[in-house]
Structures are given as C-alpha cells and as structure tokens.
Amino acid sequence: xxxxxxxxxxxxxxxxxxxxxxxxxxxxxxxxxxxxxxxxxxxxxxxxxxxxxxxxxxxxxxxxxxxxxxxxxxxxxxxxxxxxxxxxxxxxxxxxxxxxxxxxxxxxxxxxxxxxxxxxxxxxxxxxxxxxxxxxxxxxxxxxxxxxxxxxxxxxxxxxxxxxxxxxxxxxxxxxxxxxxxxxxxxxxxxxxxxxxxxxxxxxxxxxxxxxxxxxxxxxxxxxxxxxxxxxxxxxxxxxxxxxxxxxxxxxxxxxxxxxxxxxxxxxxxxxxxxxxxxxxxxxxxxxxxxxxxxxxxxxxxxxxxxxxxxxxxxxxxxxxxxxxxxxxxxxxxxxxxxxxxxxxxxxxxxxxxxxxxxxxxxxxxxxxxxxxxxxxxxxxxxxxxxxxxxxxxxxxxxxxxxxxxxxxxxxxxxxxxxxxxxxxxx
Amino acid sequence: xxxxxxxxxxxxxxxxxxxxxxxxxxxxxxxxxxxxxxxxxxxxxxxxxxxxxxxxxxxxxxxxxxxxxxxxxxxxxxxxxxxxxxxxxxxxxxxxxxxxxxxxxxxxxxxxxxxxxxxxxxxxxxxxxxxxxxxxxxxxxxxxxxxxxxxxxxxxxxxxxxxxxxxxxxxxxxxxxxxxxxxxxxxxxxxxxxxxxxxxxxxxxxxxxxxxxxxxxxxxxxxxxxxxxxxxxxxxxxxxxxxxxxxxxxxxxxxxxxxxxxxxxxxxxxxxxxxxxxxxxxxxxxxxxxxxxxxxxxxxxxxxxxxxxxxxxxxxxxxxxxxxxxxxxxxxxxxxxxxxxxxxxxxxxxxxxxxxxxxxxxxxxxxxxxxxxxxxxxxxxxxxxxxxxxxxxxxxxxxxxxxxxxxxxxxxxxxxxxxxxxx
Numbered sequence: 048x049x050x051x052x053x054x055x056x057x058x059x060x061x062x063x064x065x066x067x068x069x070x071x072x073x074x075x076x077x078x079x080x081x082x083x084x085x086x087x088x089x090x091x092x093x094x095x096x097x098x099x100x101x102x103x104x105x106x107x108x109x110x111x112x113x114x115x116x117x118x119x120x121x122x123x124x125x126x127x128x129x130x131x132x133x134x135x136x137x138x139x140x141x142x143x144x145x146x147x148x149x150x151x152x153x154x155x156x157x158x159x160x161x162x163x164x165x166x167x168x169x170x171x172x173x174x175x176x177x178x179x180x181x182x183x184x185x186x187x188x189x190x191x192x193x194x195x196x197x198x199x200x201x202x203x204x205x206x207x208x209x210x211x212x213x214x215x216x217x218x219x220x221x222x223x224x225x226x227x228x229x230x231x232x233x234x235x236x237x238x239x240x241x242x243x244x245x246x247x248x249x250x251x252x253x254x255x256x257x258x259x260x261x262x263x264x265x266x267x268x269x270x271x272x273x274x275x276x277x278x279x280x281x282x283x284x285x286x287x288x289x290x291x292x293x294x295x296x297x298x299x300x301x302x303x304x305x306x307x308x309x310x311x312x313x314x315x316x317x318x319x320x321x322x323x324x325x326x327x328x329x330x331x332x333x334x335x336x337x338x339x340x341x342x343x344x345x346x347x348x349x350x351x352x353x354x355x356x357x358x359x360x361x362x363x364x365x366x367x368x369x370x371x372x373x374x375x376x377x378x379x380x381x382x383x384x385x386x387x388x389x390x391x392x393x394x395x396x397x398x399x400x401x402x403x404x405x406x407x408x409x410x411x412x413x414x415x416x417x418x419x420x421x422x423x424x425x426x427x428x429x430x431x432x433x434x435x436x437x438x439x440x441x442x443x444x445x446x447x448x449x450x451x452x453x454x455x456x457x458x459x460x461x462x463x464x465x466x467x468x469x470x471x472x473x474x
Numbered sequence: 475x476x477x478x479x480x481x482x483x484x485x486x487x488x489x490x491x492x493x494x495x496x497x498x499x500x501x502x503x504x505x506x507x508x509x510x511x512x513x514x515x516x517x518x519x520x521x522x523x524x525x526x527x528x529x530x531x532x533x534x535x536x537x538x539x540x541x542x543x544x545x546x547x548x549x550x551x552x553x554x555x556x557x558x559x560x561x562x563x564x565x566x567x568x569x570x571x572x573x574x575x576x577x578x579x580x581x582x583x584x585x586x587x588x589x590x591x592x593x594x595x596x597x598x599x600x601x602x603x604x605x606x607x608x609x610x611x612x613x614x615x616x617x618x619x620x621x622x623x624x625x626x627x628x629x630x631x632x633x634x635x636x637x638x639x640x641x642x643x644x645x646x647x648x649x650x651x652x653x654x655x656x657x658x659x660x661x662x663x664x665x666x667x668x669x670x671x672x673x674x675x676x677x678x679x680x681x682x683x684x685x686x687x688x689x690x691x692x693x694x695x696x697x698x699x700x701x702x703x704x705x706x707x708x709x710x711x712x713x714x715x716x717x718x719x720x721x722x723x724x725x726x727x728x729x730x731x732x733x734x735x736x737x738x739x740x741x742x743x744x745x746x747x748x749x750x751x752x753x754x755x756x757x758x759x760x761x762x763x764x765x766x767x768x769x770x771x772x773x774x775x776x777x778x779x780x781x782x783x784x785x786x787x788x789x790x791x792x793x794x795x796x797x798x799x800x801x802x803x804x805x806x807x808x809x810x811x812x813x814x815x816x817x818x819x820x821x822x823x824x825x826x827x828x829x830x831x832x833x834x835x836x837x838x839x840x841x842x843x844x845x846x847x848x849x850x851x852x853x854x855x856x857x858x859x860x861x862x863x864x865x866x867x868x869x870x871x872x873x874x875x876x877x878x879x880x881x882x883x884x885x886x887x888x889x890x891x892x893x894x895x896x897x
C-alpha cells in the first residue's frame with residue numbers, strides 16, 4: 048500500500064484500485080468498462096452510449112423504478128459517462144451507505160434486463176438528446192471536423208451515434224454489445240474515500256468475484272492512415288456568429304510526446320484540465336489569446352487535447368469577431384503556430400505550465416468523487432502511475448522538446464479546418 | 475476535534491467577523507488540500523440598471539479585471555494565470571459577486587488583485603470596446619439558444635412590470651448605449667464595503683484569512699454608496715399565458731411551464747423545496763421525469779426547479795423536446811401539476827426526499843467551493859451559523875400537509891406561464 052493506495056486483480060480479471068481518504072464521511076465508487084464509440088461499426092454507432100442508458104433501466108433485483116430511487120434515497124449522487132474509449136459509472140455515497148452502490152454495480156455488470164419496452168422509450172430519449180446537441184453550432188461543426196479527420200478509425204463518429212443507427216438498432220444489438228463488453232476482465236473498479244481497505248476489498252470480492260470472466264472482447268483494428276494534405280470544410284446553419292475549428296493530429300496519452308504537448312497546449316491556449324469535476328482557469332495571457340482575442344480577430348479561443356488510447360486530435364476553437372472574417376483569424380492563428388515552430392519558448396513558460404498543472408491537481412483533490420475518478424480514468428489509456436508521475440513528466444520537458452513536438456504535430460498538411468457559416472442575414 | 479469527519483459547518487468552526495468598514499468576513503479552514511477558495515457578493519446588482527442601459531451592472535463587474543490604477547489587463551491576468559489561480563466577477567439582479575481559487579501559498583497575491591479590481595478599476599477605453607464586442611457576440615449566441623430564450627420569455631411574462639422581467643445581460647441596443655462614463659459612475663455610486671460579504675475557505679487559518687482581508691480591504695471607505703432599492707410589488711397571473719418564441723432551423727424546442735414561487739426567507743421555503751424535489755428532481759427527475767422521459771420517451775431532460783431568492787421566486791418545469799412534441803409534453807406536465815396540487819405527495823415519497831436531502835448534505839459540502847457557497851447562503855438569507863447543523867431537523871419536521879398547502883398556495887394549474895423557444 049503506497050499513499051493509502053491498494054491495487055489488486057480478482058480471479059475473474061476485475062482490476063481493483065482502492066484509496067483510503069479520511070477527510071469526509073464520503074465514499075466514491077467507480078466501475079470503468081473498456082468500451083466506447085471506438086468499438087462501434089457503421090450501422091450501430093451510438094450503441095455504447097445507449098447501453099449505458101439501459102444500465103439505468105433495471106435488473107430483476109433492482110427494477111427500474113426501484114433503482115433510480117435507491118441511490119437518491121440514501122443521499123448519494125450517481126451518474127455515468129460514455130466516451131470514445133470507455134464507459135464509466137459512479138456513485139458517491141455517505142460512507143455508511145456505500146454497500147448499496149457496490150451491490151448495484153455488481154448486479155448490473157451481468158443482470159440488466161434490456162426490456163424491449165424500455166429500449167423503445169429510450170430510443171426517443173436518446174434521439175432527443177442528440178437533437179438537443181444539434182441545436183448547438185459547435186456540436187454540428189465538431190461532428191463534421193471529427194468525421195473528416197477519421198475516415199477509417201472508429202473515432203470517426205460522435206459518441207451519441209448517427210440518427211440513422213439510433214432509429215434502427217434493435218434490443219438484441221444492444222444486449223449483445225452489453226454481454227460482450229461488460230465482463231469483469233474488461234473492467235476496473237476504483238473506490239476512494241472513508242473506508243478500511245481490508246473490509247472494502249473483502250466485500251468487493253464477495254460481490255464481484257462470483258461473476259465469471261468472459262471472452263476478451265475483440266477490438267476493431269482500423270488505424271487511421273496518414274493524412275496528406277489539409278482538408279477544409281464548412282457547415283452552414285442558423286445564427287449570426289461564425290466559428291472556426293482546427294484539428295491537428297495528436298499522439299495517444301501513453302506516448303512520451305503527450306507531455307511536451309501538454310506544456311505547449313498550456314502556453315498556447317491555457318492549461319487544459321483533464322479532470323471532469325473541477326473547472327479550469329482563464330487563458331487570457333496564453334499566446335493565442337494575446338494574438339487573437341486581444342488583437343480582435345476573435346472573441347474567444349480555446350484549445351485542448353484529450354487523453355486517448357489511439358492517436359486523436361488537438362482542437363482549437365475560435366469564435367470569430369463580428370467585424371472579422373474567418374480567414375483573417377486563421378491567418379493570425381497560423382502566425383502563432385509558426386512562431387512556436389521557429390522560435391524557442393522560454394524556460395519560464397515551462398515553469399509556469401507546471402505550476403498551473405500543480406494548481407489544477409490541488410483543486411481537484413478537494414473532492415473525493417474526483418479522486419475516485421482519477422484512479423480509474425488513468426487506467427483507461429495508461430495506468431494510475433501515469434497520473435501519479437504526471438507533474439514529474441512535465442518537469443522533465445525541455446525547451447528543445449517543445450520546439451520538436453511543435454514541428455512534428457502542428458503540420459498544416461495533416462490538419463482539418465472547419466468553418467461554421469451562419470445563415471442569418473444571407474439571402 | 476472529536477469526530478471531525480461528521481462535522482458540518484457550524485458556529486464552532488465558522489469564523490465570522492464584521493470589519494469596521496462594514497465588510498463581513500466568513501472563514502473556515504480545510505487543510506486536506508493545499509488550495510483556497512474565495513467567494514463573495516456586494517450590493518451592485520442589475521436592479522440599479524436603467525432600462526435603456528440594461529446590462530450595465532454586468533458590464534461593470536466584468537470590466538473590473540480590464541485594468542486598475544496599478545495594473546493593466548494583461549498584468550492582472552498574467553499574475554493570476556502564472557500561478558494557476560482564477561478570479562472572476564459576475565452580476566446578479568440584487569448583487570454582484572466574485573469567485574476565485576488559488577494555491578494557499580499564493581493567497582496574498584489573489585487578495586491583492588481582488589482589492590485592486592474592486593476598489594480601483596479604471597475601465598480603459600480600448601479594453602471597454604473589446605469587451606463590448608464580446609458581450610454583443612454573447613447576446614447573438616443567446617438569441618439562438620432555445621433554453622436561454624425560453625427562460626427570457628418566461629421571465630418577461632411571469633414578472634411583467636417587475637424588474638425581475640429584465641435579463642441581467644441586457645439587449646443589443648442597451649449594451650451599445652453604455653458609455654465608459656456610465657461604467658465609471660456605476661462603480662463610484664454602487665461599489666463599496668457596506669453590504670459586502672467575503673468567504674474564505676481552504677488551507678488557511680481563519681484568523682489569518684481575516685487578517686489578510688483586513689490588510690487589503692480594511693481601509694476601503696466609500697462616501698455616498700447608494701442604498702439598495704425596494705422591490706415593487708408583483709402582479710399575479712389571472713390566467714394561463716402562453717408564448718412561442720420562434721427560432722428557425724433548430725432541431726429541438728425548449729419548454730418552460732411555471733408560476734411564482736416563495737422567497738428564500740418565506741416559512742414555506744423548505745416544504746416547497748421538498749415538494750419540488752418530489753415533483754421534478756428525485757431519482758431520475760422526479761414525477762415529471764418519470765412521465766415525460768421514462769414513460770413517454772419525449773425528452774432527454776424534464777425536471778422542475780424552485781428559484782427562491784431575496785424577492786419573489788419562480789417554480790418552473792423545464793423540458794427539451796422535439797418541436798412536434800411540445801404540445802403533448804406540455805399537456806403531460808400540466809396534468810402532473812394538477813395531480814400535485816390535488817393529491818399532494820405520498821408518505822413514501824416524502825420519506826425518500828427527506829432521506830435524500832439529509833444524506834446528500836455532506837456531499838454538497840465536500841469541496842471548498844461548496845462550503846464557501848454554503849457560508850454565503852447563511853449570510854445572504856440570515857439563516858444562522860448553525861443552519862447546516864439544524865438542517866436535518868428542518869427537513870424532518872415538514873409534513874405531507876405542509877407540502878400540499880404550499881403547493882396549493884403557489885401553483886394554480888389554470889394560471890401558468892407556458893414559454894416555448896424553437897422552430
């Protein structure tokens with residue numbers, strides 16, 4: 048046990064991470080499955096997210112109308128997330144009520160019913176969720192950019208899925224996907240908070256170990272080939288505001304270049320917070336803000352990368368100033384990108400990025416839910432050590448590293464540039 | 475320090491001091507993480523905005539960070555961002571406020587910036603124009619947001635003739651009409667220590683926190699800081715009023731159905747809050763979620779909320795639905811409101827919600843930000859430093875009859891506002 052952390056794997060392959068934190072009478076328990084939209088083929092896009100919804104629709108032991116009340120009644124908070132690489136479920140409970148969460152998760156790992164009527168009603172709920180997103184210009188633009196950046200790799204489509212597939216997928220499709228991926232040897236259980244490790248581990252074994260291991264789920268093997276030449280696209284829609292989104296190709300989180308790129312992101316666009324329960328800080332002295340917002344090409348600029356299993360994207364999103372054209376903003380952006388390629392950044396800028404990361408981690412550690420999140424999250428694309436040594440890895444980044452990765456990853460010929468063209472005022 | 479893990483904030487660990495110039499400081503320490511949150515409010519809300527310069531309070535609040543007597547915009551943010559700190563201002567109807575967070579080692583820096591921006595902003599002309607363009611873009615985006623527009627239409631009808639009918643972020647014309655001098659004047663007349671409350675929570679001893687606030691703001695004096703305004707009385711609805719605000723090209727509409735709710739200090743607040751939880755929060759969004767989402771599959775979100783503040787509040791149901799389902803969803807929601815005021819809530823529902831309210835309290839107070847908000851809530855509504863220790867009793871004593879009589883007092887299913895924004 049190091050830093051109150053215990054790691055072990057049950058006989059059925061379920062990996063367990065436990066971290067005792069005795070600061071509040073609260074426990075946050077998480078179950079992570081290695082399944083996301085990366086595991087979906089055309090015709091069944093959005094299936095992982097839909098399965099996540101069905102996990103709230105009941106088992107024989109916890110029928111739907113009992114399930115959705117049980118956690119709330121005990122004062123707990125719970126939710127679930129589906130991402131391109133993973134699906135996660137959490138409950139944060141008063142410490143003396145955590146057993147309910149453990150029983151619920153062990154049960155729905157195998158016993159969810161996928162009742163056909165519930166599938167039918169959830170179909171329209173998810174279509175409604177998608178239509179809500181379609182109201183947002185940045186969703187429409189982001190979807191177009193992503194599907195252009197990934198022609199082969201299943202990162203091609205949005206997690207929510209395509210409407211055509213949401214209309215046609217069947218109950219059996221969903222159930223098959225559930226049984227294939229929701230096996231203990233494809234999952235991680237992470238618990239943080241006010242408990243005794245030995246008794247927590249004993250209870251987890253009692254509840255989860257009877258579930259037998261399943262076949263290791265087969266994965267799609269469709270790596271994205273290199274892109275040779277910039278692609279530009281436009282999306283038209285309602286509104287009066289133009290947006291431009293630029294995506295460059297980035298390495299996976301486990302790649303050594305991820306760390307110099309994190310420093311570069313921090314000084315270009317302000318530090319990204321990978322942490323879901325603790326917001327970020329402003330970016331008004333980042334290079335892109337100074338060059339684009341201060342100079343009034345855009346009214347806001349944001350940039351960031353995600354920690355992923357396969358190579359994904361670094362995305363810069365600009366809200367264009369009403370008096371400027373998208374091309375002017377893009378040209379100003381390109382001058383800044385060129386500058387980090389040609390001129391070395393300063394040592395001070397790196398020191399600053401590390402301090403920013405340290406502060407963001409400190410804010411996140413106020414919250415037990417967030418500490419539970421990190422235990423499992425880092426395991427989805429690397430391991431918990433990735434998180435524990437993150438600041439050390441940033442500290443090892445040199446000025447030369449930054450210049451090298453700027454030239455290697457910010458290549459115009461492998462980027463996609465998308466523009467949202469507002470139709471207001473046009474004939 | 476016995477049983478520290480079970481202690482909610484209370485008189486023995488909240489430090490409260492009123493400085494001679496009128497600033498109230500609330501502090502509570504938490505050394506579990508090396509960070510500190512500051513949050514506060516002051517009497518310079520949008521209630522003071524003239525109709526033709528609506529958005530002035532918000533413009534002024536955001537503009538504070540754009541330059542002070544001693545520092546430029548870039549210097550202010552450079553100091554903050556270099557240490558991973560944040561500070562931001564916002565405007566509400568009655569009050570404006572701020573939030574910031576910082577590593578404990580840099581708290582003095584954050585407080586110096588707070589003091590400089592509050593007491594000595596200079597509203598540089600060039601920065602004000604940049605900010606104006608950003609605010610106007612925000613309004614253009616708001617005009618396309620079905621949720622924002624439904625909410626604006628709802629407030630315009632529910633609070634007709636009352637200042638609560640006005641959006642704090644103003645309109646394009648009103649933002650365009652605000653001059654730099656208006657900002658300077660607004661700051662001079664409304665910003666001051668009287669009525670200001672600051673909460674400091676995190677890895678700092680309470681007495682240190684107070685000493686540091688005294689150092690940066692203890693000497694602040696303002697002559698002629700204007701008194702807060704009286705609210706006019708509110709006209710109640712005579713019948714159901716519906717309005718559809720068209721936004722072309724959208725794939726989903728937002729629907730808001732509701733009426734007036736209690737003020738925070740009204741004795742019915744707790745029974746309304748419990749009733750609301752049963753109506754549209756508990757589990758997967760309560761009865762409303764059950765009918766609109768779970769049983770009918772009409773919406774991804776459908777919930778109710780109670781907005782209770784200093785003045786009259788609202789009690790509303792929100793749902794995002796496909797344009798062709800707006801009517802059907804509205805009928806289901808009105809039926810649920812009818813059932814709510816006819817039959818009230820069951821003993822099981824009441825017990826569930828009480829357990830939920832009491833059980834979730836420690837989780838809502840988990841982070842420094844959560845505690846800071848709780849301390850401000852105590853001060854804003856004069857709840858008493860022992861409020862969170864008494865909370866379980868306050869919840870427990872509410873009866874099903876209380877919930878029913880409160881529901882009937884506020885909700886009349888024949889006198890509702892139905893606001894829709896979408897195609």
